[in-house]
Amino acid sequence: MKNSIWCILKKELKEMFRDKKSLSMMLIIPCMIPLLVFGMSILFESTVNKPIEEYNKIGIAYETNEVEKQIIKEVGIDPVYDTLENLEEKYTKDEIDLYITKKDNTYTIHGVNNDTTTYASTLVESYISAYKDYLQNNYLQNHNIKPTEVTNIITLEENIVEEENYYANYITVYAFLFIIMAITVSATYPATDTTAGEKERGTLETLLTFPIRSRDIIIGKFLSVSISSIITGIISLLFAIVSLLLVKNMFSIYEGIDTMLSFTSILFATIVILAYSFFISGLCIAIASRSKTFKEAQSALTPLTFIAFFPGMIAFMSDMSASPFLSIVPFLNFTVIFTDINSGNINILNLVLMSISTIVYIGMILTYIIKQYKSEKILFSN
């Protein structure tokens, strides 16, 4: 590496690693990934596997016969028999999860729509359905008709193979999208500090008096910010892999899912991290170098954090897959390919297209920044 670029890179890294804010941005943000993975796993696990005791207290405002009592017991309902007025009061006080009334042959379920009511309703539906079957069978037998001849005229069998676990897939995709976001956030601080920060501190003037070309200054700064982003990206990837491996053994929502990425997937994920780190670092420097102060640069860079995250969200929600065209669309290409790698779909052509287009974009961005630094506006923009 050219001496002047190496000197600038060393200077920038030294400043970065001695600055507590830069270091914390680089190292603390990846720690959010295990929190995200564990947090979402706990949330989904509690939704999917809600203990029956949390929703089986059902108020019954009528008298039940022995058969009904038996069915109620079998489906797991913990019945609370009382008058309608008392049940309404108990429901208001959260003592029961919902209540049923009966008029002639019509049963009515009462409650407010929420998670618990939904689960409790399924219990009531099971009870009513079983009791209805019992009454229908009885009626048919009393009229000398074999119930199976009527009730089993047609049969429905389900042969649907569940390809993926929705919840587990949701969590792994978000964990990987968060890596992109972590890299973006991690790039903004050093990019601001090395451009607008240096200008504000007055050291940029000193730097420009040294016998170094603007091009070398920019490349040195660009490499230092990229190194910071890559460190964040790699730590984030490791945290994502380790936390997904840990939650697999802790939560039932991951049953049947292999959360361990293959070596090839990890390798390609690393390539995406490298490409995105270089791209976002260049972009952050380009935006921040136009600002006069650190604060101004931070305001200018804030929308970038959202811009980086949105394409991934849209791609995930619309079930978008990488294609040769999408592989060259900035921002969208990284997230779409990342999501594909995560689900085991590796397409070398898309990866190559993404890498080449990123090199072209970085070249354009660096040319723009170098032009900026040649102009005195960079120092005396006011």
Next chain:
Amino acid sequence: MLKIRDLKKKFIRYNRKKEKEEFYADNGITLTAKEGEIVGILGPNGAGKTTLLRMIAGILEPTSGTIDFDGLTYEADEITIKKNIAFLSGNTKIYNSFSTYELLKMCCQLYDVKKEEIEGKIQQVAELLNLNDFLYNRIENLSTGQTQRVNLARCLIHDPKYYILDEATSGLDILSSQIILDFIKEEKAKGKVILYSTHYMEEAENICDSVIMINKGVIIKEGSPSKIKKETKTTNLRDAFFTLIGGVNHEK
């Protein structure tokens, strides 16, 4: 020898009606500085001294005119010129998270000082400017005077031929100012070319071989301090300056 011919720098500013308006911070400055000479650049704030020195240091690009360092120009030989100049201003800031030693080492590397000579150079400069007590301390922990000495060391480390000093003693106490003034005299004795801008007229009178007085971007007088005093029939450069601009009230 440093030769500057008809140097102009145009800036754009906005007037009260927010209309663009062009103005010249420097408008046709011509000067020559020979080896072993201290040329003082005098003038009030806003006269165009800093812009002139920034152009000479290669930080700003002139709108027109030429800057010639022994036949070299920025257009063709930017890096060679910058290796031979040192720019120091009262506002020059250095890297606070670095120690003096680290800063000087980085400067040596940037100025292509041979690896085996770096340690010797640092020790030599540290002894000369009495930096040894805080050589390994971070610059953020140093006093203003100590920081300016480190700044001076930064300028000296590559043994430049040209010194461009802009209000270098501004805001310093008497002792720190004297260290800088002594240093300038020593470098002059070694045959270096020194441009020294200040608004302390007495200071300029004491150390400059010749001075140019600038006001509103143009030279209003040039020559040796004694010649200027004689021609303006004054006893010091301060009075000479006021005489030339028609008094304080006129300037206001």
